Amino acid sequence: MALLLVFIVDVRAQEVQEPSSEEDIKAALSGGVPMGRWKEGMLFEGVSPMPWLKSSANWFPGTEEIQPEEIRVTFMGTSPSIRPGQMNTSIYVELGNGDNFVFDIGEGSVANYVAAGVALNQLKHVFITHLHVDHFGALPYLWMFGTWAGGWHQPLTVHGPSGRTPEYGTKTMVEGMKMMLGWHRDAFSVFPVGKGHDIQVNEFDFRNNGGVVYEENGVKIIHWQRSHAKDGASGYKLMWNGMSVVWTGDGRPSELDLKYAKGADLYITELQQELMEISSGVQGVPPFLGRYTVDTHHTPGYAAGYLANQIKPRMFMTTHMSFDPYLNEETVAEVRNHWKGPYHFGAPDGIVVNMTKEKVWVREGVLPDFPNNRSPQFNFDCGQLNVPLPPTSREKIQEPFVREQEIDPTKYYPEGYHPELLTEWPVKSDLVVPLEGMPETMKKSMGAQWRLKKKNEALIKENEALKKENMKLQEKKK
Incomplete structure (x- = not known):
């Protein structure tokens, strides 16, 4: 006979008891908490999580809104060599005012942008430090599929250094990319394109140290030369809201780094460890090649x-x-030989930094292995969704013979099922849909970034008004 065990759980409310004394409560609840009585651990002042983070240990895509005066930096690619846990280098900077910037776009890094819930049509400014392929290899994909995924109304802008001669500059690289993507662009022109294929290049003189690359909406980005074996490598410093982020790109240690990166809130540089012989056995690179590479490039x-x-x-x-x-x-031992302050790896992929004027906190992002693309993000200030008419059609770019060989769909769809096929673009002009005419799911998903920007803009104005009011009150007291 089977033995039947029955558990009875008492779910009644706890019995009300006499509260402990204030002294006992304070002694117990403050135990282990510094509360200004001592400095806890070896962490540094200002290195602590913000109260709005959903988790102090991890960042989960789509769970946190950037605060109005916050910077969030995500390492989307962290290695010179591609491997499953580390794509080629790419650093994503998001600002509380709604702006975002991509610094380098190495091969494979787009997968991490997708995993992080970034819509590809959100990425409109790419800053390339230099033209080694591990720093721009994903640019063709971003350009083509960013346009396909709703990047119709604003062209992608690529910022990058000139070369010593024109054929080695960013402009020439982009022109070559256009040629390489000729078939792809024409084939994708059966979809809406708008301004998406009108890629723009902002090539600056690599010698113009401290020159301004970008200045708009309170954001300023400057550049300077890096010694990376060949002319045409640069570092960048982004400044916004009284804070700054530096990404040096690749290169030898330089006095120029000290001059232009001095006092940065977040300083990011590349690093190569002094283990040439051991790495030779692990990574398959001859020691002399590793030594020579570091001493001339890194x-x-x-x-x-x-x-x-x-x-x-x-x-x-x-x-x-x-x-x-x-x-x-x-790595830590070598860095600590000189630097005793706050330090963290910008690796592996998915490391996230949140920063305000008061605090900075680093976490590991939890990126899914099989994410789907985020819905395209649009600015709905005009109150409409505008879908451009595709510039071409299959009839114009494909001979009729191959279409005539397509199998009749009635032969492979099951009996009683036959979808309404879209073999031609459904309208003959630009499609303009008033916001109120859009399905709620589309309106909600495609306008998420727009709504967040509006919300933060309102909060920033409110904070500025409060600051002015406080200043007036202080002046009156004087």
Whole structure:
């Protein structure tokens, strides 16, 4: 006979008891909490999580809104060599005013943008440090599929350095990319394109150290030369809302880094560890090749720490480096030879930094393995969804013979089922849909970023008004 166990759970409310004394409550609840009585641990002032983070340990895409005066930086690619946990280098900077910027767009990094819930048509400004393919290899994909996925109303702008001669500059690279993508562009012209294929290039003189690359909406980005074996490599500094983020790109340690990155809130540089012989056996690169590559192109770990100690950032991070157990402790040891301040790896992929004027916090992003694309994001200030008419059609770019060989759909659809096929674009002009005429699901998903920007703009204005009011009150008291 089977034995039947029955558990009875008492779900009644707890019995009301006499409260403990204020002294006992304070002693118990404040136990283990500094509360100004001592400094807890070895963390630094201002390195702590913000109250609005959903998790202090991890960042989950789509769960947190950027606050009006916050910067969020996500490492979408972190290695010079592609492997499943590390795509080629790409750093994504989002600002509380709704602007976003891509610094380098290495091969494979687009997968992490998708996993992070970024719509490809949101990415309109790409800043390339130099023209090694591990820093711009995903640009063709971003351009083509960003246009296909709703990038119709604003062209992609690529910012990058000139070369010593024109054929080695960013403009020439983009012209070559246009030629490479000729078939793709023409084939995709049966879809809405609008301004999406009108890629723009902002090529600046690589010698113009401290020159302004971008200045708009309170954001200023400057550049300077980097020594990376060949002329035409640059570092960038983004400044907004009294804060700054530096990404040096690749290169040898330089006095120019000290000059232009000095005092950055978030200082990010590349790093290569001094383990040539061991890495030779692990990574399959001859020691002399590794040694020569670092000494002519890159920043050793000791130099990275030295630079940080001169620049004095609120947070120092290193990326464009292999993330391996045998390397990680060595990396910290080399950096700590000079820099004793806040330090974190900008690797592996998905590391996220949240920063305000008061706090900075680094977490690991939890990116899904099989994400789907986010809905295209549109600015609905005009109160409409505007879909451009495709510039061409299959009839114009494909001979009729091959279409005539297409199998009759009635032969493969099951009996009683036959969808209404769209073999031609359904309208003969631009499609203009008033916001009130859009399905609620489309309106909600496609306008999410627009609504957040509007919300933060209102909060920023409100905060500015409060600051002015407080200043007036202080002046009256004087």
